[in-house]
Amino acid sequence: MLTEILNHIREDQPAAIDRLCDYLKIPSVSTDPAFKEHCQTAARWTANQLSETGLETTIHQTTGHPVVVGQSKSAGPDVPTVLFYGHYDVQPPDPLEKWTTPPFEPTIRENRVYARGSSDDKGQVMCFIEALRAYQVRNIPLPVNVTVLIEGEEECGSVALESFVPQHADILKADIAVVSDTSMWDYGQPAITYALRGLLYFDVKLFGPSRDLHSGVYGGTVPNPATLLTRVLASLFDDDNRVTIPGFYDDVVDLDPAERDEWETLGFCDQVYGKSIGLDALFGEADFSTLERRWARPSCDVNGLYGGYMGEGAKTVIPSFAGGKVSFRLAANQDAIKIKQAFIDWFHANTPAGCTAKIEDHGHAYPVIVPRDSDYLSAAKRAVQHAAGKPPVLVRDGATIPVVSTFKTELGLDTLLIGFGLNDDNLHSPNEKFELENYKIGCLTHAALLYELANPSD
Amino acid sequence: MLTEILNHIREDQPAAIDRLCDYLKIPSVSTDPAFKEHCQTAARWTANQLSETGLETTIHQTTGHPVVVGQSKSAGPDVPTVLFYGHYDVQPPDPLEKWTTPPFEPTIRENRVYARGSSDDKGQVMCFIEALRAYQVRNIPLPVNVTVLIEGEEECGSVALESFVPQHADILKADIAVVSDTSMWDYGQPAITYALRGLLYFDVKLFGPSRDLHSGVYGGTVPNPATLLTRVLASLFDDDNRVTIPGFYDDVVDLDPAERDEWETLGFCDQVYGKSIGLDALFGEADFSTLERRWARPSCDVNGLYGGYMGEGAKTVIPSFAGGKVSFRLAANQDAIKIKQAFIDWFHANTPAGCTAKIEDHGHAYPVIVPRDSDYLSAAKRAVQHAAGKPPVLVRDGATIPVVSTFKTELGLDTLLIGFGLNDDNLHSPNEKFELENYKIGCLTHAALLYELANPSD
Numbered sequence: 082m083l084t085e086i087l088n089h090i091r092e093d094q095p096a097a098i099d100r101l102c103d104y105l106k107i108p109s110v111s112t113d114p115a116f117k118e119h120c121q122t123a124a125r126w127t128a129n130q131l132s133e134t135g136l137e138t139t140i141h142q143t144t145g146h147p148v149v150v151g152q153s154k155s156a157g158p159d160v161p162t163v164l165f166y167g168h169y170d171v172q173p174p175d176p177l178e179k180w181t182t183p184p185f186e187p188t189i190r191e192n193r194v195y196a197r198g199s200s201d202d203k204g205q206v207m208c209f210i211e212a213l214r215a216y217q218v219r220n221i222p223l224p225v226n227v228t229v230l231i232e233g234e235e236e237c238g239s240v241a242l243e244s245f246v247p248q249h250a251d252i253l254k255a256d257i258a259v260v261s262d263t264s265m266w267d268y269g270q271p272a273i274t275y276a277l278r279g280l281l282y283f284d285v286k287l288f289g290p291s292r293d294l295h296s297g298v299y300g301g302t303v304p305n306p307a308t309l310l311t312r313v314l315a316s317l318f319d320d321d322n323r324v325t326i327p328g329f330y331d332d333v334v335d336l337d338p339a340e341r342d343e344w345e346t347l348g349f350c351d352q353v354y355g356k357s358i359g360l361d362a363l364f365g366e367a368d369f370s371t372l373e374r375r376w377a378r379p380s381c382d383v384n385g386l387y388g389g390y391m392g393e394g395a396k397t398v399i400p401s402f403a404g405g406k407v408s409f410r411l412a413a414n415q416d417a418i419k420i421k422q423a424f425i426d427w428f429h430a431n432t433p434a435g436c437t438a439k440i441e442d443h444g445h446a447y448p449v450i451v452p453r454d455s456d457y458l459s460a461a462k463r464a465v466q467h468a469a470g471k472p473p474v475l476v477r478d479g480a481t482i483p484v485v486s487t488f489k490t491e492l493g494l495d496t497l498l499i500g501f502g503l504n505d506d507n508l509h510s511p512n513e514k515f516e517l518e519n520y521k522i523g524c525l526t527h528a529a530l531l532y533e534l535a536n537p538s539d
Numbered sequence: 540m541l542t543e544i545l546n547h548i549r550e551d552q553p554a555a556i557d558r559l560c561d562y563l564k565i566p567s568v569s570t571d572p573a574f575k576e577h578c579q580t581a582a583r584w585t586a587n588q589l590s591e592t593g594l595e596t597t598i599h600q601t602t603g604h605p606v607v608v609g610q611s612k613s614a615g616p617d618v619p620t621v622l623f624y625g626h627y628d629v630q631p632p633d634p635l636e637k638w639t640t641p642p643f644e645p646t647i648r649e650n651r652v653y654a655r656g657s658s659d660d661k662g663q664v665m666c667f668i669e670a671l672r673a674y675q676v677r678n679i680p681l682p683v684n685v686t687v688l689i690e691g692e693e694e695c696g697s698v699a700l701e702s703f704v705p706q707h708a709d710i711l712k713a714d715i716a717v718v719s720d721t722s723m724w725d726y727g728q729p730a731i732t733y734a735l736r737g738l739l740y741f742d743v744k745l746f747g748p749s750r751d752l753h754s755g756v757y758g759g760t761v762p763n764p765a766t767l768l769t770r771v772l773a774s775l776f777d778d779d780n781r782v783t784i785p786g787f788y789d790d791v792v793d794l795d796p797a798e799r800d801e802w803e804t805l806g807f808c809d810q811v812y813g814k815s816i817g818l819d820a821l822f823g824e825a826d827f828s829t830l831e832r833r834w835a836r837p838s839c840d841v842n843g844l845y846g847g848y849m850g851e852g853a854k855t856v857i858p859s860f861a862g863g864k865v866s867f868r869l870a871a872n873q874d875a876i877k878i879k880q881a882f883i884d885w886f887h888a889n890t891p892a893g894c895t896a897k898i899e900d901h902g903h904a905y906p907v908i909v910p911r912d913s914d915y916l917s918a919a920k921r922a923v924q925h926a927a928g929k930p931p932v933l934v935r936d937g938a939t940i941p942v943v944s945t946f947k948t949e950l951g952l953d954t955l956l957i958g959f960g961l962n963d964d965n966l967h968s969p970n971e972k973f974e975l976e977n978y979k980i981g982c983l984t985h986a987a988l989l990y991e992l993a994n995p996s997d
Contacts, residue, residue, distance in 0.1 A: 282853040290816040291816055292816065292817070297736060297936070300833075300866075301823045301832040302829050303818060304818070307840075307841035310844070311768070311844070312776070358750065363761060364892070382754045382758050382763050382766060383763060385849050385858070386768070386863075389842050389843035395740040396842060396864070397740065397866055398843070399842070403844055405765075406854070408754055408758075410759065434822070435818055435819065444853070479756050479757070479758060480753060
């Protein structure tokens with residue numbers, strides 16, 4: 082029966098590519114109000130697809146763009162319910178002049194489809210929809226219960242979803258969540274991601290004199306917020322590039338030696354990694370490998386600096402304030418709220434005399450890690466083996482997908498992160514593309530996953 | 540004879556105010572090309588005034604706005620030649636809506652004239668011109684030879700003047716320079732400024748990855764130029780707020796104890812100073828008083844910071860570069876070129892691995908200090924006594940007037956800095972004003988100065 086499904090998907094790929102291209106023609110840019118109607122169109126298009134696959138589908142209007150939910154409970158109470166998450170909205174396509182072909186005219190070259198949203202995330206959403214379609218077309222009942230949740234604000238903060246999930250906890254109730262919004266390890270090497278870092282983001286400002294001052298008349302006598310901001314932010318780190326906030330590392334768990342051994346086999350190369358971003362030297366917390374710093378250690382970055390004179394040439398001003406954007410990536414087991422408070426306390430404690438501090442909190446997301454030995458993960462590994470002819474590697478990701486921690490805290494759900502993108506897919510950049518080979522692997526994987534999740538003992 | 544001159548000035552004040560107001564009506568904003576013709580008008584107006592006072596006057600066209608030179612050599616070789624410097628250009632008047640009356644419609648309220656340029660520097664230029672006029676009108680020969688140099692680019696870097704002075708060293712040859720572009724110590728208390736700090740100004744940038752990176756994917760593994768710029772700039776200072784560049788203080792001369800005692804009598808109050816700029820706490824190099832840090836110690840300020848995400852809200856980017864504006868005020872006897880090189884060397888030596896540095900040099904000016912016991916200064920003190928009925932206090936200024944060091948290096952001239960502004964004149968701000976009482980004192984002082992410079996033994 083699984084073989085029939087998988088063969089159907091293989092045969093139906095040309096049609097599946099056409100459907101994906103239809104989806105990609107909709108310029109559902111969520112951040113720009115000018116594209117609001119297109120987001121509605123994309124929501125309706127998504128809902129139609131889900132209906133076609135036999136799901137009971139609802140478009141939920143929100144304060145922002147709609148949330149689409151499709152459901153099938155036909156598999157009954159004895160098998161798991163899987164909650165699939167994706168998003169139909171896309172990043173703005175700018176700068177347009179850097180696209181070889183227009184961002185909303187999907188074009189196939191060298192077995193890739195080039196279009197905004199092809200990899201992030203419409204192509205990956207379609208992998209799941211095509212898997213559902215195969216069961217429907219072949220008239221084979223879905224092996225598990227399915228809820229599909231497709232939002233339209235992932236690229237602008239998932240504002241509506243944050244309240245939508247707890248408000249609809251009853252209909253979203255499931256046993257396991259599946260998210261396809263990550264990458265494979267490499268060409269031909271699928272991956273399952275079992276951990277994400279959390280996120281804290283702040284805007285911090287130091288205020289000094291009540292107005293901008295002449296640096297000749299006042300220089301050397303007054304607290305300069307720009308000078309002092311560099312001092313405060315610099316003191317966030319010690320000589321080993323460790324964050325100095327008291328208690329920051331308390332809850333970070335050491336990497337399991339078995340995990341470290343597994344990562345060794347991935348063949349990650351510092352030189353290749355550095356070269357891809359123009360760097361001769363990498364950087365970070367002492368005594369940890371690059372992969373460990375990236376995946377299993379917290380980090381802190383100044384994402385922006387501003388204040389005083391920022392134009393060309395010279396202006397001899399002592400600015401009345403200066404600011405910066407400061408963010409943290411949190412490693413597994415760190416408590417976002419606890420670290421948030423620790424940073425705020427630290428910043429106030431380190432605010433120099435003569436200055437006042439203003440801290441704006443731009444939100445938080447908890448880190449997530451899922452058990453590497455669960456039945457669900459085993460099912461996912463088997464599904465990938467069916468689809469790609471080889472097992473996935475298990476990886477972490479340094480980035481954050483806030484909905485994954487929302488699922489954990491609001492719905493008590495672990496998430497399987499099975500993604501079919503690639504690091505060179507140009508997400509958020511011109512010439513975004515999705516490999517058609519990966520599209521096929523994605524469709525096959527999800528079809529097999531639905532089967533395997535119903536057969537945990539296989 | 541001096542009494543006659545001074546009386547004439549007192550009687551002629553209403554007409555002198557009218558002439559000043561005519562000058563102030565010309566919107567000679569030098570930085571904005573839209574006002575180019577007005578700068579020509581102001582140059583012609585200045586030249587006409589100088590001609591009226593009997594000087595041989597030339598308008599020198601330059602690559603920028605014209606330089607006006609007036610000269611009288613009639614006093615002969617046995618008396619000194621004084622070189623008076625001022626500028627006819629003004630700062631832009633923005634923000635216009637904050638002016639009580641329009642910036643180029645001079646208005647008299649409470650015995651002050653409100654207009655852009657009233658204190659900086661047209662009012663002060665007119666003090667000297669009115670002094671010359673008094674001699675002319677009373678048909679009394681000028682006691683000294685006079686060269687008047689009025690430029691039109693002081694508010695935009697004196698670019699043309701920099702080459703004009705050495706190119707015209709022959710006609711600018713003099714024994715002493717006089718500049719009226721500083722302030723009195725307080726209402727009713729004239730001051731002579733005998734030292735200015737020098738200036739170095741840099742734009743520094745750190746470059747890291749070849750493109751902006753996602754802070755989740757890369758955070759903790761790559762050199763972040765924004766983070767590292769804070770570290771480099773913070774390390775410019777030690778815990779005593781002293782600059783850490785090797786050799787930075789080597790040439791700074793200790794303050795003469797007599798000078799320190801003199802400053803004690805000025806009644807400077809840290810609290811009042813702090814309160815005027817909204818500060819509860821002052822700041823600076825340990826073990827020096829506020830006045831000493833301001834006038835006799837070098838200082839370093841970050842005048843601007845920029846890089847990465849500078850807008851509202853959050854963007855999780857590791858920027859490919861970050862930059863800052865860094866300036867130094869140099870104390871008497873520091874060598875601008877030597878410190879410039881020391882900073883550049885220091886910055887390169889402190890550039891973190893994985894980053895490259897780019898330093899833009901935005902020019903330098905040497906500090907200046909003139910002897911407090913010279914005959915010229917004695918003459919100036921006597922002139923102020925004539926004009927104000929009390930002696931001036933001798934002060935330094937933390938700011939920089941580059942032309943003063945140009946006069947020293949190119950012409951070998953010391954400068955008498957006798958200014959009639961006040962700290963609350965709103966220079967470079969809306970509602971700039973000049974006290975008419977100070978205008979009168981200024982005219983009287985310069986008239987008496989011409990007399991006293993010819994009588995060094997008085």
